[in-house]
Amino acid sequence: MGIVTPGVVPASRLVADAAPAWLEDWTAFAAGLSFADLPEPVVARTRLVLLDCLGVVAAGMQEPEMRALVDRLAGRRPGAAVAIGSGRGLDPRDAALANGAAGTMLELDEGNQYARGHPAIHVVPAALAAAQERGASGPALIAAIALGYEIGARIGIASRLRVTMHPHGTWGTVGAALAVAKLHGADAAAIGQAIGIASSLGLSTSRRTMLEGASVRNTYAGFSGQLGLAAWDLAASGFTAERDGIGTVYGSVIAEDFSAAAMTEELGRRWEIARNYFKRHAACRYTHGALDALAAIVAEAGGRIDPEAVRSIEVETYVWAAQLDHPAPRTMLAAKFSLPFALAAALVRGAADVAAFRDAARADPRILALARRVAVREDPALTAQLPGLRPARVSVTLADGRRLTAETLTNRGDAEDPYADAEVVDKFRDLARPVWGTARAEAVVRAVAELDRAEDLRPLLALIA
Incomplete structure (x- = not known):
């Protein structure tokens, strides 16, 4: 040998x-x-x-x-x-x-x-x-x-x-x-x-x-x-x-x-x-293209779609996102890596935010039932567009036979479609205020904004401790 x-x-x-x-x-x-x-x-x-x-x-x-x-x-x-x-x-x-x-x-x-x-x-x-x-x-x-x-x-x-x-x-x-x-x-x-x-x-x-x-x-x-x-x-x-x-x-x-x-x-x-990119959906980034497409469908439908009126949801996307097809995740982390669950939770609750993946959401019969009606498959033509693009195509079929579709090429927040700085700061506020309160959260925002002029990090460290 x-x-x-x-x-x-x-x-x-x-x-x-x-x-x-x-x-x-x-x-x-x-x-x-x-x-x-x-x-x-x-x-x-x-x-x-x-x-x-x-x-x-x-x-x-x-x-x-x-x-x-x-x-x-x-x-x-x-x-x-x-x-x-x-x-x-x-x-x-x-x-x-x-x-x-x-x-x-x-x-x-x-x-x-x-x-x-x-x-x-x-x-x-x-x-x-x-x-x-x-x-x-x-x-x-x-x-x-x-x-x-x-x-x-x-x-x-x-x-x-x-x-x-x-x-x-x-x-x-x-x-x-x-x-x-x-x-x-x-x-x-x-x-x-x-x-x-x-x-x-x-x-x-x-x-x-x-x-x-x-x-x-x-x-x-x-x-x-x-x-x-x-x-x-x-x-x-x-x-x-x-x-x-x-x-x-x-x-x-x-x-x-x-x-x-x-x-x-x-x-x-x-x-x-x-x-770089920033995230607002509290889920694996592979789900974001489909979530953005679903949001476009909901907006086009007037801002809300009754989950009970949805016969099925079909997702065509790239290979890594298509792997995330388990409809009944058992843990919060698994739910964040499930396209069927993320889409169902977003449609039922209105957003794929932090609460959308917690125990209460994972026990919600409306979300679980809708997740079982989501089908995910890879489209090799979409996979071929990686890594510059992260495409997804979503079709929602309603009980009355109507079919609503949307397609995204990039995720919201990517370098090609970035969030404004103010939106990222608002995300910080949403996460930080429950921890530190409004006054301290705003003090952290100011301290980081002035960091390039700070001779000493102790004021910032004291705020975040």
């Missing part, structure tokens, strides 16, 4: 520098970048992404699992790092875990369609913990988040995860590590070691967790933040990374066809955080 893994070429035989060219370019770029180098649209979008993350984390922190987890972590290893919206202080590693997990609980975290994942919720919790520990300024935090987002998203763009993998907990770990290293003032060599170490620390995530509604999936992003902090500690302590760990892991281990060129294409000119 042949050798499965080729031998390693001795260092003396390697040509020129040990690191691949793309990685040298990246580490030099990251080390040399200052806040002043960021274009104003990138600064503005980073502030908005941070505000969005704070809202979804604070709201998600109120879920019973999160309250129980924070209580356990605080009892075992208390600290000063902010667990957003919990009123508790944690060790920085535990705060990153808790904040990342809370940020995915409600399925409202922002994302990047080109990376096919959610960069910010992996990066922001680690960056906040490191910034608090370092006493960093607002501009330093913004630069670190933008950089961490950038490298994580670009790995997602440059590679194709195996179809059995869930993207949470994978390349986000590298993004978290870079943000932390930047906040610690690391030079190019130290940044290279930190992100190289982080490439080996990603989780072996299962895509089935989301389909089955197993809420361990919500911890993946939290572990990325925690492991990003650990990667910096290891690098600063002298641990070393594989020569091109990112290329290996994302080219042959958990993904294939890693494109090194994509890592540096327009680097410093095209910023991934500036072409």
Whole structure:
């Protein structure tokens, strides 16, 4: 039997520098970048992404699992790092875990369609913990988040995860590590070691967790933040990374066809955080095109369709959305990954908001009956339009024989059809006011808006604690 893994070429035989060219370019770029180098649209979008993350984390922190987890972590290893919206202080590693997990609980975290994942919720919790520990300024935090987002998203763009993998907990770990290293003032060599170490620390995530509604999936992003902090500690302590760990892991281990060129294409000119998306439907983004199409049908019908008058709903969409076809989900997370349930809940309740997926909605006989009348199938022609477009075609057949149809090419909130900044701020208010009250929520809005001029993060941290 042949050798499965080729031998390693001795260092003396390697040509020129040990690191691949793309990685040298990246580490030099990251080390040399200052806040002043960021274009104003990138600064503005980073502030908005941070505000969005704070809202979804604070709201998600109120879920019973999160309250129980924070209580356990605080009892075992208390600290000063902010667990957003919990009123508790944690060790920085535990705060990153808790904040990342809370940020995915409600399925409202922002994302990047080109990376096919959610960069910010992996990066922001680690960056906040490191910034608090370092006493960093607002501009330093913004630069670190933008950089961490950038490298994580670009790995997602440059590679194709195996179809059995869930993207949470994978390349986000590298993004978290870079943000932390930047906040610690690391030079190019130290940044290279930190992100190289982080490439080996990603989780072996299962895509089935989301389909089955197993809420361990919500911890993946939290572990990325925690492991990003650990990667910096290891690098600063002298641990070393594989020569091109990112290329290996994302080219042959958990993904294939890693494109090194994509890592540096327009680097410093095209910023991934500036072409992100925000979410208003509290469900998997794969459901959003169909939900938007259904909303268009309802609006065209005068603002309401009686669910009892619906004979059937047919959905044609791309392959990943077509997978979400289970009509009777057993958990809140599973409901968020069910197109039949999401559409039925939106039609019965008027919106696919947070409450639409809770226990009361999942026990509503009107929603359950309508969900069984929803059929979902893939249209290969729609799949072919990925990743730039996320199309869906919805047809509602009424009991009187009328057939109402609508089609969407993009999700509302995508870079091609973005929400206005004010709409994203309103989303924050909707999530934050039940946690902090109106006055404090508005104070957070102001503090984040002024973050690029803040020499001290303590006022913002006090508000979100």
